[in-house]
Amino acid sequence: MKAKIYVTLRRGVLDPQGKAITASLGHIGIGGVEDVRVGKYMEVRLHDMGKEEATRRLDEACRRLLANTVIEDYRIEVEG
Amino acid sequence: MKAKIYVTLRRGVLDPQGKAITASLGHIGIGGVEDVRVGKYMEVRLHDMGKEEATRRLDEACRRLLANTVIEDYRIEVEG
Numbered sequence: 001m002k003a004k005i006y007v008t009l010r011r012g013v014l015d016p017q018g019k020a021i022t023a024s025l026g027h028i029g030i031g032g033v034e035d036v037r038v039g040k041y042m043e044v045r046l047h048d049m050g051k052e053e054a055t056r057r058l059d060e061a062c063r064r065l066l067a068n069t070v071i072e073d074y075r076i077e078v079e080g
Numbered sequence: 081m082k083a084k085i086y087v088t089l090r091r092g093v094l095d096p097q098g099k100a101i102t103a104s105l106g107h108i109g110i111g112g113v114e115d116v117r118v119g120k121y122m123e124v125r126l127h128d129m130g131k132e133e134a135t136r137r138l139d140e141a142c143r144r145l146l147a148n149t150v151i152e153d154y155r156i157e158v159e160g
Contacts, residue, residue, distance in 0.1 A: 018122070021145065021146070025141055030141050030145075031137075032129055032134075033124060034125045034126060035124070035125040036122055036125075037123045039120070039121040039123070040118060040119070041118070041119040043088070045115040045116075046114060047112040064110070065101065
């Protein structure tokens with residue numbers, strides 16, 4: 001089974017990478033972009049298990065390894 | 081207006097970061113995860129413009145700045 005995980009900076013946390021991208025887009029002539037915030041996106045393949053069990057394990061994975069919950073939020077989407 | 085951009089490694093391109101995460105999850109006792117592939121996720125805020133125009137600009141942004149199209153694919157979702 002498959003799942004997707006999105007890790008994003010919490011609102012209010014400065015995102016220098018996103019600011020650099022926003023500025024660079026202007027510099028290369030791509031206008032109209034006001035703000036970019038950069039996060040991580042993970043595609044996960046798991047053994048078949050219940051959807052709730054998969055969500056429970058990935059939630060633990062996010063809290064313990066994949067996200068820094070002081071400055072980052074995460075969202076889990078288990079497919080099927 | 082808002083948009084989301086997903087940049088992922090092309091199928092067949094080795095993802096050492098994903099492999100490291102997969103192994104680490106096993107080591108900390110979170111089982112059942114077969115594979116993880118890591119990509120980038122961007123939340124973009126743009127001036128109001130047509131949805132097609134926004135897609136066109138972000139497509140150009142991906143090709144010229146945000147993705148390495150030799151090894152990465154990208155997907156753009158313009159909201160509204």
